[in-house]
Structures are given as C-alpha cells and as structure tokens.
Amino acid sequence: MALTPKERMKIQRQDMxxxxxxxxxxxxxxxxxxxxxxxxxxxxxxxxQCKEAKCIxxxxxxxxxxxxxxxxxxxxxxxxxxxxxxxxxxxxxTGRVCPQEEQCEKVCVRGKGKGCPVAIGHLERFIADWARxxxxxxxxxxxxxxxxxxxxxxGPAGLTTAGExxxxxxxxxxxxxxxxxxxxxxxxxxxxxxxNEIIDAEVDRLRRMGVKIIxxxxxxxxxxxxxxxNEEGFHAVFVANGAGLPVFxxxxxxxxxxxxxxxxxxxxxxxxxAYRFPDYDTPIIHxxxxxxxxGGNTAMDSVRTAKRLGAKQxxxxxxRSRAEMPARNEEIHHAEExxxxxxxxxxxxxxxxxxxxxxxxxxxxxxxxxxxxxxxxRRPVPIKGSEFIIECDLVVEAIGTGANPLLTSTTPDIxxxxxxxxxxxxxxxxxKAGVFAGGDITRGGATxxxxxxxxxxxxxxxxxxxCEKAAK
Numbered sequence: 001m002a003l004t005p006k007e008r009m010k011i012q013r014q015d016m017x018x019x020x021x022x023x024x025x026x027x028x029x030x031x032x033x034x035x036x037x038x039x040x041x042x043x044x045x046x047x048x049q050c051k052e053a054k055c056i057x058x059x060x061x062x063x064x065x066x067x068x069x070x071x072x073x074x075x076x077x078x079x080x081x082x083x084x085x086x087x088x089x090x091x092x093x094t095g096r097v098c099p100q101e102e103q104c105e106k107v108c109v110r111g112k113g114k115g116c117p118v119a120i121g122h123l124e125r126f127i128a129d130w131a132r133x134x135x136x137x138x139x140x141x142x143x144x145x146x147x148x149x150x151x152x153x154x155g156p157a158g159l160t161t162a163g164e165x166x167x168x169x170x171x172x173x174x175x176x177x178x179x180x181x182x183x184x185x186x187x188x189x190x191x192x193x194x195x196n197e198i199i200d201a202e203v204d205r206l207r208r209m210g211v212k213i214i215x216x217x218x219x220x221x222x223x224x225x226x227x228x229x230n231e232e233g234f235h236a237v238f239v240a241n242g243a244g245l246p247v248f249x250x251x252x253x254x255x256x257x258x259x260x261x262x263x264x265x266x267x268x269x270x271x272x273x274a275y276r277f278p279d280y281d282t283p284i285i286h287x288x289x290x291x292x293x294x295g296g297n298t299a300m301d302s303v304r305t306a307k308r309l310g311a312k313q314x315x316x317x318x319x320r321s322r323a324e325m326p327a328r329n330e331e332i333h334h335a336e337e338x339x340x341x342x343x344x345x346x347x348x349x350x351x352x353x354x355x356x357x358x359x360x361x362x363x364x365x366x367x368x369x370x371x372x373x374x375x376x377x378r379r380p381v382p383i384k385g386s387e388f389i390i391e392c393d394l395v396v397e398a399i400g401t402g403a404n405p406l407l408t409s410t411t412p413d414i415x416x417x418x419x420x421x422x423x424x425x426x427x428x429x430x431x432k433a434g435v436f437a438g439g440d441i442t443r444g445g446a447t448x449x450x451x452x453x454x455x456x457x458x459x460x461x462x463x464x465x466x467c468e469k470a471a472k
Contacts, residue, residue, distance in 0.1 A: 155183020287394025
C-alpha cells in the first residue's frame, strides 16, 4: 500500500554502509558497501513525487528520477533499471562518482530547511549494480543509417555519445589513445572509489550494443581529424579527449625527484596498477611522508592513494578553508576518517632538496581569505612572515589540468579559447563542419556527469546534422 506524503516525510535518510576506516585505508577495495533491498526501498519511499520534479531538470542526462524511485519503492527493480538505463549510459559509474549533492539532490524538496534530500545517487548505484547482475538486456539494433561517426576518447563524454548514436542506427567507432578504455574513469579515479570491474561492465554493455572501441590510437598522431573524415570515411567526429595536460605551480623545486603531477601519480597507480607492484611491473614511490597540493576530488584521490601505499603521514595542503574545497563532501569526510592530515589556509612556496636531489620538504606560507575572486570564492592572501616547513619525501601536485594540444595543433581550423579548450556552440559543434566536441576538452576539468550531459546533447546534434545531410 502506497504511503501518504506525511508518512514519507517521517522517514529519515538512510546512511550508506561503509567499510571501517582503519581497515579500508590499508587497501584499494571499495569504501562504500552499497544499499541492500530493504534500505533502498526505505530510502526510495522518502521521495514525495513532486508534481514539478526539479531533480530531473538538474540532472545533466535528464533521468526521470521520480519514476525511477517509485519503481524501487514498489520493489519493481526491473522497471527501475529500464528507466535508469534509458537516459544514462553509465549508471554504475555515476552512482559512485557523480556529485548528486550539487545537482539533483541539491534541488530535492526533502532537503529544504533542516531535512536531508533523497539519496538519489546511492539508489542509482543500487539499481545499476542490480541490473548488472540480474537484467538480461536485449538490444535490438535499429535500421542502419549508413553513416559512420568517429568518437575521439573513451571517457564519460565519448562513451555516452557512442551509446546514444548507436541507438540511432549510426556506425560508431571510438578511438582511445591508451591501452584500456575508460579515459579519466580508468586512469584518474582509484579503485576504492570506482572499481575497474564496474567500468569494464559498462564498456562491455556498449560493445554488445555494437559500439566499436579501438585502443592505442592517438588522434593527432596516428590519424588527424581530417584524415578520419577524408580518408577513413567518417561523416562526423565527436572530440572528447579530455583535459589531461598537467598544471604545475611554477615554484622552485618542482623538478626534484619525488615530485609528481597528479596525472602521472594516479595513472601509474590506477591504469598501470602500480599499487599491485610487483604483480604489475610499474614502479611508484611509496613515501613515508606524503604531501598533496590541492582541494578537489583529484587531490583527495591522490592523498588517499598515498595513505594506502604506506604513507605514515599523508598531508593535504590547500590554500583556502574547508568550506571552499571543491571536492565532494563525502570524499572529504572519508579522507578525514582515514587519518589524512589537513593543512588548510596555506600554500607551498618552494620544495626543498636533499643532497641527492630528492624532495625532503615543502615550505608553505599561511593564507587568509580576502575578497571573492572570479570563481566566487574568497581569494587567498599570503600572510607575510608566516612561512613554515612540512617534512616530506613525496609531493603530488593536484591543482588542475589543461588541454593537451596534440589533437588541436593538427586541426588548425578548430577554434580554441585562450586556455586551449575547443570552442563549441550550444549544440556542441565546433568551428569545423561535422566536428563536435564535449567534456573537459571544452569545459576544462569538470565532473563526469557534466561530460556525459555534453555527450548526450552532442549525440542529438550529430544525429540531426546527419539526417539533414541525408535530406539534401
């Protein structure tokens, strides 16, 4: 029997079961355990089925969230999975790493005032995991259109676009520069947050739909965009190669041994399995005293990785306060539980060297918050004479990423902004006819779900572009 809105309002938000901090910070197994059916149904019953569901509008891939939750509450997991998979190509991934608290959950009526929003993300994960184990998906290919589309990059934007275009009957090939598909999902996010088996399962589902994925192909070197279109016969191209160029602080000591960019550090650990050395022949420095610079999710991933690799002292250095941290609250909370040291309101000014050229210290200066800057956050201002030193034998800089110029330098007719990101119109089309782009290569470093939203929007635009081409 359906609950009344009043009865639903009395149900408290259900906590995500987690592994013990003192155990999980020693390995790379997933932190969150996941809901069981009882918890999932109880949480789904908290949804009061708003007539104007703002949660749908604030979901970049526009999942019908109230319908999805209603099916869970009623125990109809198959229907819930069908609703979820209709609009989300990667639900097992977004259920783990999407910042729902800044999107669908942020506008949830249950979260207004002193209440807590419905745990939409946790329920998305629950259904995605159930579907992976229980749902026998049968994909009926549509009538082929005869059009070929190339996707550059197999990250969240590329995979989403590939799935959407395949549903339309287009012949889709994804080109991935690395030896394993997944893009930033694979090389950038640790197993304790997003297990590789989840990524593999989502990719395999797209392959079963007919998406072709070719690895070890670097567009800009193996092929240029022009060669894909003029010689390889592709009628449209979607560029989603991400923003994988490391950004450094340009302070003294960055060239010392033991100083990593987050790109290299996490790629070694995640994609190349350095955390399982010597089973995987990829070396990585196991620092006793690690310092990670930054306050985003990448910084959190890096410092928690360092802890799991054996750092007795793993310190996060961030130039603003906790309130300004761009990392998800859940990731910050997990890091605190796992014994990460937070040095807030301070910023490195140089790295110190030992006699043999290894980093041995990070000199920082204390900061205070001034007026807001362009991001809307208060600008950190150095406090004169407040310098201090943190002893360390490993430093990871996680302060952002930039656009890799390899692809765009070989396609000069694609217009870029001053940061080297590709400029697109509201449909995702670039200045070059038939070439579309989305994700971090257009936005700069952003979230997985925003990249997926770009991919879904671009797929619709590419389909229209090809249909108009056919009509001429």
